[in-house]
Amino acid sequence: MNVLPALRTARRIERATDSSGRLPNTLAIVAFSVATAALLIALAGLHGFQVRDATHPTDVSYTYVGLAACAAGLLAAPVLTLGGVAARLTVGRRDHRLATLRLAGATRTQVVAITLVESGRLALLGSLIGIVLYAGSLVPLSTLRFEEHAFSYRQLVVPLWWLPLVVLGVTLLAVVSGAIGLRRVAISPLGVTARHTPRGLSVVRVLLTMAAVVVWVAIGSSLQQAGVAVLLVIVTLMVAIANVVGPFVLGLAGRLIARNARHAPTLLAARRIIDDPKNAWRAVGSMGLAITVAGVGGSMGSIDTSDMNRTQQLIAQDMRTGSLLTVGIIAIVAATSTCVVQAARVIDRQSELRALARSGAQDRTLIAAALRETSLPLAITVALSAGFTVVMMAPFAQYLNLATAGWIALSVVASIALMLGTVRLTRPLIRQAVTEV
Amino acid sequence: MTQQLHSLTPPPTADRTLLGDRLVKRYAPSVQDSPPALAGVSLAVAPGESVAVMGPSGSGKTTLLHVLAGIVRPDEGDVVWNGNSLRGASDATRTTLRRSEFGFVFQSGQLIPELPAIENVALPLLLGGTDRRQAEARAAALFAPLGLGGLERRRPGELSGGQAQRVAIARALVGTPGVVFADEPTGALDQHTSGEVMHHLTGLSRHLGASLLIVTHDANVAGWCDRTLHMQDGRIVGEARR
Ligand SMILES: Nc1ncnc2c1ncn2[C@@H]1O[C@H](COP(=O)(O)OP(=O)(O)O)[C@@H](O)[C@H]1O
Ligand SMILES: [Mg+2]
Numbered sequence: 001m002n003v004l005p006a007l008r009t010a011r012r013i014e015r016a017t018d019s020s021g022r023l024p025n026t027l028a029i030v031a032f033s034v035a036t037a038a039l040l041i042a043l044a045g046l047h048g049f050q051v052r053d054a055t056h057p058t059d060v061s062y063t064y065v066g067l068a069a070c071a072a073g074l075l076a077a078p079v080l081t082l083g084g085v086a087a088r089l090t091v092g093r094r095d096h097r098l099a100t101l102r103l104a105g106a107t108r109t110q111v112v113a114i115t116l117v118e119s120g121r122l123a124l125l126g127s128l129i130g131i132v133l134y135a136g137s138l139v140p141l142s143t144l145r146f147e148e149h150a151f152s153y154r155q156l157v158v159p160l161w162w163l164p165l166v167v168l169g170v171t172l173l174a175v176v177s178g179a180i181g182l183r184r185v186a187i188s189p190l191g192v193t194a195r196h197t198p199r200g201l202s203v204v205r206v207l208l209t210m211a212a213v214v215v216w217v218a219i220g221s222s223l224q225q226a227g228v229a230v231l232l233v234i235v236t237l238m239v240a241i242a243n244v245v246g247p248f249v250l251g252l253a254g255r256l257i258a259r260n261a262r263h264a265p266t267l268l269a270a271r272r273i274i275d276d277p278k279n280a281w282r283a284v285g286s287m288g289l290a291i292t293v294a295g296v297g298g299s300m301g302s303i304d305t306s307d308m309n310r311t312q313q314l315i316a317q318d319m320r321t322g323s324l325l326t327v328g329i330i331a332i333v334a335a336t337s338t339c340v341v342q343a344a345r346v347i348d349r350q351s352e353l354r355a356l357a358r359s360g361a362q363d364r365t366l367i368a369a370a371l372r373e374t375s376l377p378l379a380i381t382v383a384l385s386a387g388f389t390v391v392m393m394a395p396f397a398q399y400l401n402l403a404t405a406g407w408i409a410l411s412v413v414a415s416i417a418l419m420l421g422t423v424r425l426t427r428p429l430i431r432q433a434v435t436e437v
Numbered sequence: 438m439t440q441q442l443h444s445l446t447p448p449p450t451a452d453r454t455l456l457g458d459r460l461v462k463r464y465a466p467s468v469q470d471s472p473p474a475l476a477g478v479s480l481a482v483a484p485g486e487s488v489a490v491m492g493p494s495g496s497g498k499t500t501l502l503h504v505l506a507g508i509v510r511p512d513e514g515d516v517v518w519n520g521n522s523l524r525g526a527s528d529a530t531r532t533t534l535r536r537s538e539f540g541f542v543f544q545s546g547q548l549i550p551e552l553p554a555i556e557n558v559a560l561p562l563l564l565g566g567t568d569r570r571q572a573e574a575r576a577a578a579l580f581a582p583l584g585l586g587g588l589e590r591r592r593p594g595e596l597s598g599g600q601a602q603r604v605a606i607a608r609a610l611v612g613t614p615g616v617v618f619a620d621e622p623t624g625a626l627d628q629h630t631s632g633e634v635m636h637h638l639t640g641l642s643r644h645l646g647a648s649l650l651i652v653t654h655d656a657n658v659a660g661w662c663d664r665t666l667h668m669q670d671g672r673i674v675g676e677a678r679r
Contacts, residue, residue: 356560
């Protein structure tokens, strides 16, 4: 197995790449660091409440541990998604070069090794930066008050031996996602010319989702509080179901829109959703989750507490703070995913975009088409998750006040603004693909 | 064929001649000793004429095509289309010109894999703002003449190489261009399929009154054209008429 010579060749090609070609690497590193930081912040919250429960137990301190576990669980899906899309980005842009290496006689093993080493390297770098980001976030986090007390650093700093585990986890995630993303190249040297994405991974996804459910339920029940365990199961099932149903619904909506589209950007966007609904979902699904969490958490926080006792009022208030924090982190992770997916799309379609530009398509039409590819599934997801939240909260309508609707509306607007803002960051990439003739 | 295509035939215009006048193009102007990609090329493509450009790799064929089509600005010389000089034309003007007056066929890979064939063909019209129903109707009229009847809903991945190139030809012709530019349109095809594609490209272009400029390294492909230019080191070094 002559992996080393092949690796050296690949590194040489990599070094020869100009700076514009390195943008995707930078993006992947940013994505891995955001994912790592989000994960560590979630773990820090969990750790903080555990320390409090151990050192200053109160009637409700254990409930807070359970709620923090819920928040961490909610974050798991967006973080996994972000790691996955970042890994795909590192693999995707190598398609062409790797297929060339393959044509030049590199073995499948060599090609796989090159990619995995590269994805792993970027993930390692990103997760190390993520640890720095987490360290920087300790200052603002320590000003948050739960149970009327701010967190101490001792509560927020996770045991140091967790850090290498997190780095290892993120790197492994990248390597595994990279291996999955590589299948279409490694199978045949002609993989790229054929440009056919295998769609056979649903069984793996379902198994992974089920494993995540089992693990989560195990953790949840070990927390030994029935109420929280039930909540955990519900949360996990919700996320799992959303990830199975989401792509399906997006595909259906895409078909409907493609049939009735009147303009090129909408038609292109809809056809691309139909072609790969899972990819569309990866780009926007986490934002749907953010909106749902904001809606549900915000509604709970806005329950009329005037006839409750002091403790109940405190919990309601802290739930609002906690869900705001969770939503904020999910939204940042989600927006990063969107940006990465969008960048990967532009890079994958560089030659296609250039051909269209040469044939006389205007820059702004092409940019509009590229942006709509994200904004269309986003619009569908926002509508769905806002509707879902309303349905979820309907049984509790008697406890809720006007603020609920306000919360949902606010989170919808903020999420969309954040995501569309992020997508616009990829405009220079589109312009570059279009104007370079 | 004539009947189906009636609606696509353009009105005859005064002078749909494409002129290149002493064109010079250097990609790296700072490097003094690097030879220019185009070193003073002049040519005229008459309305409806088909011209093949042959020559060794790196001789400037693609650059000539890009300069004539208004994709790349020449450093010296001028391109004149339909009596109008492109010298002072803005990027926006040249983009509009390419969209409305020219058609393009590249070697391969320019069809959008997610779109069915009919939508790929209709795309230039859609991008130009034509109503979808009308755009698809005009696109549909080109399928039978190109031997693509029944393949309208297939996606590029479900077409053979020759079929995909014929879809690309339909896309180049759907806007009834004055000139079709083709860069190695048969470069990825075998001999037999290549002949089939050339038969359709030259036949339909002539029928629609479009001039044709084809870059190729295949003498059989050039044999389908009225005239063949030979290039070397950025210059035209020979010419042959059929
Ligand atoms: N974008 C570019 N940047 C720099 N040099 C280029 C570029 N495109 C072509 N060239 C150079 O210009 C010359 C002519 O290239 P080209 O027109 O592509 O030739 P052909 O199509 O006949 O193979 C070659 O020496 C090539 O290296
Ligand atoms: Mg060329």
